[in-house]
Amino acid sequence: MDTVERIQQHFNASIDTKVLASQALPESIAHAGSMMVESLLNDGKILSCGNGGSAGDAQHFSSELLNRFERERPSLPAMALTTDTSTLTSIANDYSYNEIFSKQIRALGQPGDVLLAISTSGNSANVIQAIQAAHEKEMRVIALTGKDGGNMAALLSPEDCEIRVPSTVTARIQEVHLLVIHCLCDLIDETLFGGMD
Ligand SMILES: O=C(CO)[C@@H](O)[C@H](O)[C@H](O)[C@H](O)COP(=O)(O)O
Numbered sequence: 598m599d600t601v602e603r604i605q606q607h608f609n610a611s612i613d614t615k616v617l618a619s620q621a622l623p624e625s626i627a628h629a630g631s632m633m634v635e636s637l638l639n640d641g642k643i644l645s646c647g648n649g650g651s652a653g654d655a656q657h658f659s660s661e662l663l664n665r666f667e668r669e670r671p672s673l674p675a676m677a678l679t680t681d682t683s684t685l686t687s688i689a690n691d692y693s694y695n696e697i698f699s700k701q702i703r704a705l706g707q708p709g710d711v712l713l714a715i716s717t718s719g720n721s722a723n724v725i726q727a728i729q730a731a732h733e734k735e736m737r738v739i740a741l742t743g744k745d746g747g748n749m750a751a752l753l754s755p756e757d758c759e760i761r762v763p764s765t766v767t768a769r770i771q772e773v774h775l776l777v778i779h780c781l782c783d784l785i786d787e788t789l790f791g792g793m794d
C-alpha cells in the first residue's frame with residue numbers, strides 16, 4: 598500500500614466509525630447533554646479527566662465551556678483536572694499516579710457536579726478512581742469510553758451515563774470522542790442560550 602492509500606484508509610476508517618456512532622450514540626449523547634444542563638442550571642460545575650489524547654479532550658471540553666463554543670454567551674463553570682503540573686506531580690510522587698484525579702475531586706467536587714471521565718479502554722486506573730471519588734461526592738458521571746467499556750462501565754450507577762464508541766481502535770475512538778464533546782457543547786449552548794443569536 599502506498600502512502601496516499603494508507604492515509605485514505607485512515608480517513609475511511611474514521612468515517613465508517615462515525616457512521617456507526619451516528620446510529621448508536623445520539624440518545625446517550627442527548628441524555629448526557631441534559632445531565633450537564635441540569636447541573637449547570639443548579640449552580641453545578643463540570644470536572645473532566647483522562648490520559649494522553651483523552652487529557653487533551655478533557656481540556657478541549659473545559660476550554661469550550663470556560664471561554665466559548667460557537668456563539669457569544671457567558672462563561673460556564675468547568676475545570677480539567679489534567680493541567681496543574683504541581684498538583685499532578687506531587688500527588689503522583691507522594692501517593693500514586695492512580696490518585697491524581699481522585700484527590701482533586703475529593704477537594705473540589707460538590708453534590709450535583711458532573712465528572713466527564715474519558716478513557717478509550719475504560720480501564721485507566723486513575724479515571725476509575727476518579728469515578729469512585731465522584732460517587733463519594735454525590736456527583737453524576739458521564740463516561741466517554743470505547744472497546745467493551747472496560748472496568749469503568751461496570752462501575753457506573755443508574756444515574757450516570759456511558760457513551761461507548763463502537764470501535765476497538767484507540768485513535769478512531771478518540772476521533773469520535775471529540776465529535777461527542779462538540780455535540781455536548783452544542784446541546785448546552787442551544788438549551789441554555791438558544792435564540793440569543
Ligand atoms: O492518544 C493516544 C493514542 O491515540 C495515547 O496518548 C493514549 O491516549 C494513551 O495511550 C492513554 O494512556 C490511553 O488511555 P485510555 O484511553 O485507555 O484511558
Ligand SMILES: [Zn+2]
Nearest residue numbers: 650767768771
Ligand atoms: Zn491519539
